[in-house]
Amino acid sequence: LDASVSDGSLRNSLGSLGSLGSAERTAFLPGRGIALSGDLADFAGRKPTPLSLTEILGMKTPERLQSILQEELPVRLANRIAHLDMLPDLEDMSDILSVRGDFSTAFQEVRQAKPQDFKDVIRRFKKRNEDHALRLTRGMQAWSELQRTKGEPYEETRAFVDSFLNRLFLSRIGMETLTSQYLALSKCPDGMVDVTCDPCKVCASAAKQVTELAGEYFASVPRVEISFHGSEKARKLPLIPHYLFYIVAELLKNSFRAVAETHLASGAEGSPEPLQIRVACDEAQVALLVMDRGGGIPFERQPHVWSYVYSTARGNQICQETGHMLDEGTAAPTPFSGYGVGLPLSRLYAEYLGGSLHLMSMPNFGTHAYLFLQQSSDREEALPNYVNWLRKRKLREEIQHYESSEKIAAASRDYAEALRFKALSAEAQVELSKLEA
16 A cells, blocks of 8 residues: 555554635634745745546556656655644644655655666655554544633634645655655566556455454454445446545445444344445446444534534534534554544545545434545546645735735824835735635
8 A cells, every 4th residue: 555545554543534615714824834945945836736547547657657756746745744734833833844844855856866876865755654644533533622721613624624634645645756766667568557457356455454343343343245236347446445445445445444343332242243345337437335233423423523622422412402522532642543534535536536424323323434536537637736835825914915015004193105015905805815716
């Protein structure tokens, strides 16, 4: 698995681990951050170039992709650093600062790498990335708690965290796809794509590994039944099996835990209800349905399942009056319950590949998860909408300066100068609004 997927790997994961919403634009102003300068500031002011998956996977030699990486990685890294620098109270968040330091190191190494050393640079980059999902999620959960102690509204804080992490992780998936394809080309002419991928085999592999792991945590483990629906001609299609494996494994982890805990609580004897995976394909996409009879998700919890400050593990308490989560739980994280990145990150992988992930849950019955994935196509990477973070910061500073100068000019009765500063402030406000749209 590539570094991005291995953050949620079955053995090592601690977690069941779109565009910015209005909460991010209005609820918080930029923090002090860390000033960017030199090459980093220059690259942070550039716009990343989305590539189609066909373009990425069509580069059949490491040399062709290396030239793209040397141009594109510094831009994407610098944008992510600038994104982190917009976080209020960043200087108090050690986990997030450590990730920022990794980004900065990678930026310098990629920029300075000699052609013969580039592969080693990318390997180090991916090694450092292995626990980024954990550190970022843990850091933003701590940040959320800090904001709540300052009296910030719960819903606005949660919306900010989810938007902030969605943008970071979606960008991260793009970089990991590029770097994983680059390294994979040394071993396979098609890189990380399997042009004849059988989704049923990927599901069976995920089910086997999750079943083995579940046996270490639960007394009774349900079996998994996999069925295919469609013509055999459409059964195999070009997909990135690593990403499909990760998503299915995360869904199964949630289902295994729910079924095992429900079975134990019922006091029933024998084996729990089996899990079912139904696979349907045509020449363009694959659809999967993962079904369980694990008791479902209570209605009051369902709005929270895609949030990074929520885990599907039992123990989260929801206020019956407000619907807000009161307690993230105190149990030590395990591969079956942890930091809450599994479901939201799985949905981002699906969106990155042009697909989608949906949950339909019936309390006291079970949950159906629907996954749709496109085969490799001409669709561009689903990178987060580009925002020139440095320009936004500069515009805010200019607006404050213009408004202050306008007041000074008006106080001294220099009305022409006051009108000039008012016009400049209005122009800056218009440009800022366009960037935040």
